[in-house]
Amino acid sequence: MLEVDQLVMSYGGFRAVDNCSLSVTEGSITGLIGPNGAGKTTLFNLVAGAFPPSSGRIRYLGEDITGLSTDRRFHLGLVRTFQIPHEFHRLTVMENLMMVPPHQAGETLLANWLTFGKVRRNEEEVRQRAEETLAFLELEHVAEERAGNLSGGQKKLLELGRTMMTDARLVLLDEPAAGVNRTLLRKLEEKIAILNKERGYTFILIEHDMEMIEKLCHPVICMAEGRVLIEGDFATVRADERVLEAYLGETVGAA
Structure with missing residues (x-):
């Protein structure tokens, strides 16, 4: 490999x-x-x-x-x-995960105006994937916590989640x-x-x-x-x- x-x-x-x-x-x-x-x-x-x-x-x-x-x-x-x-210590744990996937539909200002439905569906798909990742890592309870407030071990789990x-x-x-x-x-x-x-x-x-x-x-x-x-x-x-x-x-x- x-x-x-x-x-x-x-x-x-x-x-x-x-x-x-x-x-x-x-x-x-x-x-x-x-x-x-x-x-x-x-x-x-x-x-x-x-x-x-x-x-x-x-x-x-x-x-x-x-x-x-x-x-x-x-x-x-x-x-x-x-x-x-x-x-990203000022963003929530959920936001840290949701910003990772590339080529999201809402990454351009124009797309948010012209293809709002597509952007909304894509965001929901990304959020669902993030929720599943948090469940796998057993971090659901800190989903809305700022990432900078996590313990060292929780941050390492979050890093692993971002690769997922x-x-x-x-x-x-x-x-x-x-x-x-x-x-x-x-x-x-x-x-x-x-x-x-x-x-x-x-x-x-x-x-x-x-x-x-x-x-x-x-x-x-x-x-x-x-x-x-x-x-x-x-x-x-x-x-x-x-x-x-x-x-x-x-x-x-x-x-």
């Missing part, structure tokens, strides 16, 4: 991503781990199109997307979330467990698993919470110094001496 081939991202003489190659199989939840500074988020930025790589290629669904803009990748179903949620309001096929999740209490973290894990198994979403998951990685991810890829060290199941990756050395004493699950 996704192929990253010899990707490089240089800042002056420093290579944040250094000849990185990996692939993601459709229908998988791929875990991406590694110590801070390993290049994981930079890799996400390259795949999502935040900036172009210094060299290398990115292929998605068989198409070379290396030169495509972020919005073009979004319309192809490649969507990312952020470690720090990017909600698109035609996402591949979702890049950047540290979804960060700032989330254990109760909401278990709920977040449950929703990701359902979206993967029952609704066909493919995920790449950057995460330092090894319990979450162990529960959800296969395969697991460990990066260090901008490169892939090893790929395999969680137990194999966790036990690899190169992985333990890369973390330099940081906690890696039971290791």
Whole structure:
């Protein structure tokens, strides 16, 4: 589904991503781990199109997307979330969801005057989809709350909900467990698993919470110094001496 081939991202003489190659199989939840500074988020930025790589290629669904803009990748179903949620904090939770779907009938002033009925029907369809998304995420009780007032865990669920309001096929999740209490973290894990198994979403998951990685991810890829060290199941990756050395004493699950 996704192929990253010899990707490089240089800042002056420093290579944040250094000849990185990996692939993601459709229908998988791929875990991406590694110590801070390993290049994981930079890799996400390259795949999502935040900036172009210094060299290398990115292929998605068989198409070379290396030169495509972020919005073009979004319309192809490649969507990312952020470690720090990017909600519109003054809008309600419902409004945050309803504004996501592209090409809505009411996006132009003229359409609101000339095709009011079409705009109204489209808005009702989007609202119904948003209501269904909130029900799935168990956030109906905060539908009219301003998004900026949500807890960290609720914001992460809202970010996941915003990907559901698109035609996402591949979702890049950047540290979804960060700032989330254990109760909401278990709920977040449950929703990701359902979206993967029952609704066909493919995920790449950057995460330092090894319990979450162990529960959800296969395969697991460990990066260090901008490169892939090893790929395999969680137990194999966790036990690899190169992985333990890369973390330099940081906690890696039971290791």
